[in-house]
Amino acid sequence: MDFHGDYQAVYRLTGDKLLNSGSCHDFDHTLRVMKNAEMLLTYHPDADREIVMLAALLHDIARPEEDASKGKRCHAMLAYEMVPGILKDAGFPEHIARKVALAVKTHRFRGKNEPESLEADLVFDADKLDSLGAVGIGRAFLFAGHENARLHNTQSEALNSPAYSREDTAYREFLVKLRYLPRRMRSAAGRKIAVERAAFMTAFFEQLNLETGIAESNIQPEE
Ligand SMILES: [Fe+2]
Numbered sequence: 001m002d003f004h005g006d007y008q009a010v011y012r013l014t015g016d017k018l019l020n021s022g023s024c025h026d027f028d029h030t031l032r033v034m035k036n037a038e039m040l041l042t043y044h045p046d047a048d049r050e051i052v053m054l055a056a057l058l059h060d061i062a063r064p065e066e067d068a069s070k071g072k073r074c075h076a077m078l079a080y081e082m083v084p085g086i087l088k089d090a091g092f093p094e095h096i097a098r099k100v101a102l103a104v105k106t107h108r109f110r111g112k113n114e115p116e117s118l119e120a121d122l123v124f125d126a127d128k129l130d131s132l133g134a135v136g137i138g139r140a141f142l143f144a145g146h147e148n149a150r151l152h153n154t155q156s157e158a159l160n161s162p163a164y165s166r167e168d169t170a171y172r173e174f175l176v177k178l179r180y181l182p183r184r185m186r187s188a189a190g191r192k193i194a195v196e197r198a199a200f201m202t203a204f205f206e207q208l209n210l211e212t213g214i215a216e217s218n219i220q221p222e223e
């Protein structure tokens with residue numbers, strides 16, 4: 001890649017830092033988000049590739065700090081503070097570092113900060129696409145397993161139970177959050193792919209309902 005500074009140094013630093021993160025937000029997740037970003041860039045060639053790829057690489061750099069604080073500190077805000085220093089040390093100019101930091105700051109689903117540039121939109125979408133489709137199903141089960149949740153439950157059990165309980169299944173994550181992701185997407189390409197991947201998840205959970213004898217097939221895919 002044709003970047004201003006030492007991209008490999010930033011890549012190594014990020015890989016080392018996220019090596020022991022939880023499996024839903026480890027370096028593999030970052031690599032998939034970068035792959036999604038590459039794909040979205042092909043639909044949006046007017047976006048600044050260097051900003052998008054650096055922000056995709058660094059977007060979850062502060063996950064370990066958020067985890068260590070048991071969620072009290074927001075990894076997007078922490079990363080926003082850390083990124084300029086990381087990129088300066090790697091020889092990137094300040095104007096690049098500033099744009100990357102802003103895109104990192106606004107990548108979070110729950111964050112109050114909305115993306116304010118095409119580059120930030122693509123980073124947001126690249127991250128959310130990793131929660132959908134076959135990968136999204138895999139990650140939802142990884143998380144549920146980590147929390148010792150059941151393999152599956154009914155819609156009523158899922159929707160009437162709190163997070164981090166035994167009923168906090170992959171199905172609950174899908175019903176509460178993931179099926180609504182397509183409407184949160186920022187770019188046209190991101191939205192189109194998100195709709196397809198959410199429909200795949202709907203089909204998967206309908207099959208799971210069928211196999212487990214749960215008689216409900218009223219899962220509405222997001223349009
Ligand atoms: Fe994140």
Ligand SMILES: [Fe+2]
Pocket residue numbers: 025029033059060127
């Ligand atoms: Fe992420």
